[in-house]
Amino acid sequence: xxxxxxxxxxxxxxxxxxxxxxxxxxxxxxxxxxxxxxxxxxxxxxxxxxxxxxxxxxxxxxxxxxxxxxxxxxxxxxxxxxxxxxxxxxxxxxxxxxxxxxxxxxxxxxxxxxxxxxxxxxxxxxxxxxxxxxxxxxxxxxxxxxxxxxxxxxxxxxxxxxxxxxxxxxxxxxxxxxxxxxxxxxxxxxxxxxxxxxxxxxxxxxxxxxxxxxxxxxxxxxxxxxxxxxxxxxxxxxxxxxxxxxxxxxxxxxxxxxxxxxxxxxxxxxxxxxxxxxxxxxxxxxxxxxxxxxxxxxxxxxxxxxxxxxxxxxxxxxxxxxxxxxxxxxxxxxxxxxxxxxxxxxxxxxxxxxxxxxxxxxxxxxxxxxxxxxxxxxxxxxxxxxxxxxxxxxxxxxxxxxxxxxxxxxxxxxxxxxxxxxxxx
Numbered sequence: 001x002x003x004x005x006x007x008x009x010x011x012x013x014x015x016x017x018x019x020x021x022x023x024x025x026x027x028x029x030x031x032x033x034x035x036x037x038x039x040x041x042x043x044x045x046x047x048x049x050x051x052x053x054x055x056x057x058x059x060x061x062x063x064x065x066x067x068x069x070x071x072x073x074x075x076x077x078x079x080x081x082x083x084x085x086x087x088x089x090x091x092x093x094x095x096x097x098x099x100x101x102x103x104x105x106x107x108x109x110x111x112x113x114x115x116x117x118x119x120x121x122x123x124x125x126x127x128x129x130x131x132x133x134x135x136x137x138x139x140x141x142x143x144x145x146x147x148x149x150x151x152x153x154x155x156x157x158x159x160x161x162x163x164x165x166x167x168x169x170x171x172x173x174x175x176x177x178x179x180x181x182x183x184x185x186x187x188x189x190x191x192x193x194x195x196x197x198x199x200x201x202x203x204x205x206x207x208x209x210x211x212x213x214x215x216x217x218x219x220x221x222x223x224x225x226x227x228x229x230x231x232x233x234x235x236x237x238x239x240x241x242x243x244x245x246x247x248x249x250x251x252x253x254x255x256x257x258x259x260x261x262x263x264x265x266x267x268x269x270x271x272x273x274x275x276x277x278x279x280x281x282x283x284x285x286x287x288x289x290x291x292x293x294x295x296x297x298x299x300x301x302x303x304x305x306x307x308x309x310x311x312x313x314x315x316x317x318x319x320x321x322x323x324x325x326x327x328x329x330x331x332x333x334x335x336x337x338x339x340x341x342x343x344x345x346x347x348x349x350x351x352x353x354x355x356x357x358x359x360x361x362x363x364x365x366x367x368x369x370x371x372x373x374x375x376x377x378x379x380x381x382x383x384x385x386x387x388x389x390x391x392x393x394x395x396x397x398x399x400x401x402x403x404x405x406x407x408x409x410x411x412x413x414x415x416x417x418x419x420x421x422x423x424x425x
Contacts, residue, residue, distance in 0.1 A: 004077030004397055012072020016065050023061045060417050067410035074403030087169050088161035089117045090154050094174035095138055096123035096145030098363060100202040106135045108173045108199050118157050122146065126153035142358065145180035147172075147374075151188045158192075170196045175203035176371065179362040186373065195376035203363045211260075211354035215241040222334050223264060226341025227350060239354050244270045246327070255323030260357055264330040268299035273329065276301050284311040285332060288359065290348030294340050300331045307352060307359070308332070317353060326357035 003009065093109050095102060109119065119129040123141035126149040150172070158168050170192060174180070189196075214237035217224050221243055227233070239260045242250055246263050254261035265271040268279070276298055284293045287308040298310065304318030307328065317330040330353060340346060352359070366374070 006076060008072050008076035012068050012076075015068045015072070019061065019064045019068065023057060060414065063410060063414045063417055067407055067414060070403050070407040070410060074400045074407060077397035078399050078403075087167045088158075089114070089169045089171065090120060090157050090161070091117055092120045092122060092126075092150045092154055092170070092172045092174070093138070094123075094145055094150075094172075094180075094201070095121050095141050096180070097140070097142050097358070097361065098145045098175055098177040098180060098203050099140065100175070100204045102138065102140045104201045105173050106138060108201060109135060112171055112173075112199070118161060120150060120153050120157060122150040122153070124149065126150045128153065128157055144359065144361075145174065145177065146182065147174070147176070147180045148182055148184045148188050150174075151185070151192065155188070155191055171199060172196055173199045173201060175201050175363070176366050176374070177203050177361075177363045178366055179359075181366060181370065189374055196374060198371070198375055200365075203365065204361065205363065209238070209356055209360065211239045211351075212237045213239045213241060213354060215243070217241065217243040221266070222336055222338065222341050226346050227354075229342065230347045230351075232354060238356070245272065251322065251327070254325035254327055256325075258324035258357070260325060260354070261322075261327045262330060262353060263327060265333070266336075267333060268297070271300065271329075271331075273300040273302060273331065275299060282310045282312065285309070285316045285349070286311070287317070287349050287352035289350075289352035290345060292340070292345055292349040294338070297333050298331070299333065302329055302331050304329065308349075319357070321357065328353060 091109055091112055093105050095105070099105055113119070118131075119133060120126055121129055121138060122145065123143040124146050125143075126146075129138075154170055158170070161168060176198065211232050212234040213227060213232040215221075215224055215233075219225060219228060223243065224241070227241075232239075237259070238257075239262060240250060240253060241262045241264055243264055243266050245265075246261060250261055253259065263271070268275070279297060279299055281295055281297050283295060284291060285296060285308055286292070296310075298314075298316075302315045302318045304315070304320045306315040306317070307319050308315070308317035308330070310316045316332055317328060320327045320329070334341060365371075
């Protein structure tokens with residue numbers, strides 16, 4: 001058994017000692033004696049008390065001690081482990097676009113799975129699967145995998161499983177591709193004590209493609225001029241840049257060909273996107289491939305899968321799937337007199353805007369150093385103590401409501417015993 005708030009027990013102990021001490025200070029009325037005459041009796045009530053150091057009202061004291069203990073235990077929140085020496089396990093299975101054969105991942109889970117294990121499936125988000133979930137119904141996703149999302153969900157599940165036993169084990173079935181690791185992964189991984197068991201599965205073949213860009217806009221346009229320096233304008237294009245409103249032919253081209261249509265207006269009147277309530281300016285924008293520093297006006301509020309963000313986190317460019325292809329809305333406006341697009345940082349930043357729909361798949365497996373940091377220190381046990389997982393301050397005890405009810409009943413009993421004994425306090 002453990003306690004969610006052990007300090008409440010100490011406070012209850014102090015209150016119990018105070019109640020005992022007060023009961024040692026006994027006050028009683030003086031005994032009535034017959035007087036030979038009544039002329040010495042004053043014409044007012046006599047309320048004198050005799051004080052002595054002796055334990056009084058034992059039954060009332062016991063009721064009060066029981067009340068204090070019940071309320072203190074209710075606040076402290078007792079938590080009982082169902083079984084000692086038992087290991088509760090969380091199995092995380094990757095269903096993202098990085099997995100070459102989901103059947104291989106399902107087979108690995110079947111070999112590992114035992115009664116009572118909790119399954120978590122993840123791609124760009126993670127979800128806990130029902131206990132009766134049929135593995136054959138688990139399908140591949142076209143979304144990029146996120147190990148950070150998987151680990152965060154595992155920590156939440158582990159906090160619930162901590163009552164089932166003394167230890168926890170985390171098993172990850174995944175190819176652990178480079179694109180599944182982000183900047184938040186090390187910090188979230190550090191929240192899980194002990195090692196993580198990694199069961200590798202095959203990753204899909206890398207499909208990184210060099211962009212081949214076309215545009216009907218003149219070469220003296222600030223964006224087209226900047227991109228032309230990277231040599232991306234070629235025949236048989238798979239990326240089309242429109243510096244205004246797209247036509248029906250543009251949309252059909254992206255939808256049927258599985259290509260990328262980049263809608264990048266030259267000014268705030270060249271697009272029909274929802275305008276911002278207040279047009280402001282911001283000093284930077286970043287994508288997966290680079291960061292661009294400058295002074296940029298923000299004219300629109302964009303919705304969709306963010307592929308570039310302003311410095312405050314708001315989406316600066318978004319992607320929408322259409323048929324086999326996608327449309328990217330880029331809300332970044334440049335001053336035509338600026339030379340910012342002629343510099344190398346612009347070309348690095350824009351590389352992410354020209355990637356295939358969903359982004360290039362960086363399928364290479366993480367290197368040995370990064371894998372070691374995910375698995376954990378060599379020699380450490382793969383079983384994690386339940387007290388080291390999750391934030392127990394958010395837990396609740398199933399016994400607390402019952403102990404509070406017992407405390408309320410004892411308070412009523414205390415009042416009845418006090419009145420029966422003629423006590424006022």
